[in-house]
Amino acid sequence: MKSINAPLAAQVLELLANDRVAVGSHLAAQNLADRLGVSRSPVNDALRLLQAKGLLTREPNRGYFLAQPVALEVSRLRDELARDEPDVVTRSYFQLADDRLRGEVPDAFSEVWLKNRYGLTPAQVTALLGRMTQEGWVQKKAGYGWAFSPMLTTPDSLLQSYRLRLALEPAALLEPGYRLDPDLLARCRTAEHHLLDGGIETDTPDQLHDRGVRFHESIVEGSGNPFFIDTIRRVNRVRRLLSYRSMKDRARYEQHCRQHLHVLDLIEQQRLQDAAEALREHLGHTLDNLGRIRNILTP
Incomplete structure (x- = not known):
């Protein structure tokens, strides 16, 4: 679980840094999930990983709180989290980027399509979508599925x-x-x-x-x-x-x-x-x- 959710944990970290969240602030898992376009469960896994890294603390019945000023160490910490990322997710991420530039993937797609094309588990699909959402590649469609955002592709x-x-x-x-x-x-x-x-x-x-x-x-x-x-x-x-x-x-x-x-x-x-x-x-x-x-x- 730790390695599978490293990409999503890195995206949470970037979000906290960009928002300049103060040390001691409470982190609402549902709010993070909504902003990243994923469900609450993988976000909680990502928060547990950040807690294990010493970046967050957890209080019973209250949730997670920021323990360190992540904006000061975001590059180093992203690099450290990247080392936990499994090869299959990394490989799929860059393969999908190349496939998109080649025009070999549709503008809209489902999680099942992503899972089958790249041979991913549901958890890996969630991690991949979380990363792409934060980076502006994709967005959740109003009804069902996902769509690529307008990107620089030429x-x-x-x-x-x-x-x-x-x-x-x-x-x-x-x-x-x-x-x-x-x-x-x-x-x-x-x-x-x-x-x-x-x-x-x-x-x-x-x-x-x-x-x-x-x-x-x-x-x-x-x-x-x-x-x-x-x-x-x-x-x-x-x-x-x-x-x-x-x-x-x-x-x-x-x-x-x-x-x-x-x-x-x-x-x-x-x-x-x-x-x-x-x-x-x-x-x-x-x-x-x-x-x-x-x-x-x-x-």
Whole structure:
């Protein structure tokens, strides 16, 4: 049970981090189940797993409470939970992503279809759906079954998303009162050094994607502008499928990391205009690189 529910536990953890839930807060299993689009039973299993990790406490007749500030450790804890995830769920997750990009799966499907196509148990189907729901792939239909959400599924759509980010992210650095929390800046820098020290080759696609997303979302969050923040989060959710495929070519990641570190240095020095220009150049280079690997992105 522990390993089967690790993917859903990771999604619960992300939800708590994104909502900035305070230590000591009560966690309502039904509310989490509704938001993740799953039943209450697997959510309770996920909460038990998080309790075993020391992240939650449980009080008799009262339920689960947050014991640690998960937002500070979310990347590390997601990586740890990922190690508990069984190969069959991981394999099915990435196979389904590739099948979706190839146009080999229908827009709407049932849990039975998912179970039969990928040879999953009911618990594994629940874990897979919980993860995809949180990441914005799928949504529960009003009546019966599931439907894929609109996603970026062509090379052109991924390039369009980068052009949107090219307009948005540098502008966020120039918002009045911009401030990136020093602790968050330090964690971003640590993540980049981890990649340069070997993580580029050894991290999973999930880990690479999440580290990149966290860097860029952290930069935008420093603006304090909820419209910037909401937009970048939406874009990052829907670009995940093509992001995985682009990771087949990791040669460009060392340059990415060094560019990220340069942006962080400029922010730390309060040279926000220079940081905005450096971020614009970084995203422009990424856009050019993606244009050169269209053959990888094309199904």
